[in-house]
Amino acid sequence: MNVVRRCGDRALLLEVDDVHGIARALRAAPLPGALEIVPGAETVLITHTSEADVPGLARALAALVPLPADGSAEVVVAVAVTYDGADLAEVASLSGLSVAEVVSLHQRSDYVVAFCGFAPGFAYLRGLDPALVVPRLVTPRTRVPAGSVAIADTWSAVYPRESPGGWQLLGRTESVLWDLSRPAPALLSPGTRVRFVEAAR
Amino acid sequence: MTRLEVVSPGPLALVQDDGRPGWAALGVGPSGSFDRASFGLANRLVGNRGTAPAIEALSGGFAVRAVSPCVVAVTGADGNVTIGRDGHAALAARNSPLHLRTGDVLVLGMPTSGLRSYIAVRGGLRAGLALGSSSRDTLAALGPEPLVAGDQLAIGPHALGHPHVDHAPVRPSKSALRVARGPRDDWFTPEAWQALMSTSWAVSRHSDRVGVRLDGPALARRTPGRELASEPVVTGAVQVPPDGRPVVLGPDRPTTGGYPVIGVVLDADLDRMAQLRPGDLITFQEADFR
Numbered sequence: 001m002n003v004v005r006r007c008g009d010r011a012l013l014l015e016v017d018d019v020h021g022i023a024r025a026l027r028a029a030p031l032p033g034a035l036e037i038v039p040g041a042e043t044v045l046i047t048h049t050s051e052a053d054v055p056g057l058a059r060a061l062a063a064l065v066p067l068p069a070d071g072s073a074e075v076v077v078a079v080a081v082t083y084d085g086a087d088l089a090e091v092a093s094l095s096g097l098s099v100a101e102v103v104s105l106h107q108r109s110d111y112v113v114a115f116c117g118f119a120p121g122f123a124y125l126r127g128l129d130p131a132l133v134v135p136r137l138v139t140p141r142t143r144v145p146a147g148s149v150a151i152a153d154t155w156s157a158v159y160p161r162e163s164p165g166g167w168q169l170l171g172r173t174e175s176v177l178w179d180l181s182r183p184a185p186a187l188l189s190p191g192t193r194v195r196f197v198e199a200a201r
Numbered sequence: 202m203t204r205l206e207v208v209s210p211g212p213l214a215l216v217q218d219d220g221r222p223g224w225a226a227l228g229v230g231p232s233g234s235f236d237r238a239s240f241g242l243a244n245r246l247v248g249n250r251g252t253a254p255a256i257e258a259l260s261g262g263f264a265v266r267a268v269s270p271c272v273v274a275v276t277g278a279d280g281n282v283t284i285g286r287d288g289h290a291a292l293a294a295r296n297s298p299l300h301l302r303t304g305d306v307l308v309l310g311m312p313t314s315g316l317r318s319y320i321a322v323r324g325g326l327r328a329g330l331a332l333g334s335s336s337r338d339t340l341a342a343l344g345p346e347p348l349v350a351g352d353q354l355a356i357g358p359h360a361l362g363h364p365h366v367d368h369a370p371v372r373p374s375k376s377a378l379r380v381a382r383g384p385r386d387d388w389f390t391p392e393a394w395q396a397l398m399s400t401s402w403a404v405s406r407h408s409d410r411v412g413v414r415l416d417g418p419a420l421a422r423r424t425p426g427r428e429l430a431s432e433p434v435v436t437g438a439v440q441v442p443p444d445g446r447p448v449v450l451g452p453d454r455p456t457t458g459g460y461p462v463i464g465v466v467l468d469a470d471l472d473r474m475a476q477l478r479p480g481d482l483i484t485f486q487e488a489d490f491r
Contacts, residue, residue, distance in 0.1 A: 005383050005384035005385075006381060006383050006465075007383065007384045007435055007438070007462070007465055008381050008383070008385060008435055008438070008465030008466065008467060008468065009381060009439055009465075009467050009468055009488070011435045011465075013384040013432065013433070023226075034222060035222070035402060036222060036225055036226075037226065038225040038433040038456060038457075039224050039226060039433070040430070040431055040432035040433045040457055041430035041431045041432065042430045042432070043430075043432040043433065044433075045432070045433030045434075045435070046227075047222075047435070050468070062432030064384065080480075115226075115431065115433075116226060116227050116228035116457075117228050117431060117455055117456050117458075118228065118454065118455060118457070119228055119229045119341060119455075120227060120341050120343065121227060121228060122227045122228050123228075124431070161342075165361050180331055180343075181334065185227070185332070186227040186228075189227055189367065190226055
């Protein structure tokens with residue numbers, strides 16, 4: 001059984017083991033009254049209409065079973081990175097590795113987009129090697145360029161546009177993470193698999 | 202084409218409609234008018250569909266000139282509205298359709314109560330779309346840029362029939378805002394919930410469309426230092442950062458947050474959050490759910 005928590009009078013928050021499996025199940029078979037499905041790190045938010053039968057919806061969500069991924073639909077996005085980030089040496093020092101080892105470990109992992117947040121198209125990538133777990137900057141930068149590839153805590157991410165930011169910068173990519181002129185504006189959406197590769201020189 | 206020219210935007214004037222729900226999974230918040238009832242009323246008073254793009258003006262000082270005749274309505278905060286030309290200005294009514302002749306300048310004075318005014322024009326504003334909405338999201342920088350003096354605002358041709366109303370009665374509410382417990386009230390001490398309910402909270406001057414910040418006692422957690430895995434949030438969520446000072450999230454909020462949410466303001470009471478001014482005192486009461 002999933003734990004269902006009330007989130008005001010227009011949403012329920014679901015604590016689940018398999019965020020993407022639950023989100024898939026909800027998209028495959030929408031529940032009456034449910035509107036939007038928003039994944040978090042360990043939770044899924046379900047917004048609902050004002051007329052929804054909330055106790056009924058809560059019971060259905062508590063009993064919901066994750067839907068396994070359909071492997072044929074799986075997308076793997078390769079992000080080409082130039083590893084020249086401002087915090088590369090600091091990350092190496094914090095993790096007790098050489099810069100070359102940091103780069104190698106960052107590329108070796110398979111990542112999956114756990115959820116988006118912070119800014120449109122900002123994807124939290126799960127799968128970072130435990131050796132690379134480093135804290136956020138004590139003082140965030142006021143300006144991080146678009147395309148910056150960064151890590152913080154157990155996550156990796158790419159900044160979709162220039163913004164303030166407190167993550168440790170490893171490098172940059174030419175990939176466009178967020179483009180409103182595309183039918184799917186976000187390059188990385190929840191469930192997308194990601195590999196980081198060395199950019200051609 | 203019918204147009205309005207911005208003479209002065211005041212401290213902040215934004216184009217807003219009913220926002221862009223449905224994109225939260227990609228990190229895009231809802232945005233849209235903060236005081237939805239006042240926004241909808243302004244549109245209905247000029248015979249628009251209730252979601253047509255209109256202007257949300259913060260505080261006083263907003264002014265537009267009619268480049269051609271048009272019908273507008275001003276709703277939301279309370280305060281003087283004047284219509285002037287050639288150095289003469291006359292008071293005009295809020296919550297009523299107002300006919301502007303070419304050259305008339307509509308000016309919003311400082312609100313006597315409330316903070317945000319809505320200016321709708323018959324035909325609706327024609328503004329750029331981002332993900333299907335003309336709302337300006339101030340956090341994500343999506344949608345039309347904030348208005349500046351000299352902006353020429355195009356007005357759409359389509360409107361419904363003229364409304365048969367001269368004036369809409371609006372009654373402001375001063376009662377406590379209703380808050381539902383959770384989803385993370387169990388992260389806080391019982392005293393923290395009591396403090397949330399019993400305190401007269403002062404609205405901080407650092408409040409905006411992202412969140413209304415409240416000054417008062419710090420709300421204590423059961424386990425200081427414990428970290429919450431980032432989870433999705435809703436508008437009206439009372440989020441409590443490590444300093445214990447609650448922030449009620451507004452329409453330009455992020456889609457996920459890492460601070461526990463002690464309670465959520467009921468949907469019907471959210472519009473009133475939009476009209477809170479720095480220094481205003483507010484109280485909460487626990488919503489009774491069946």
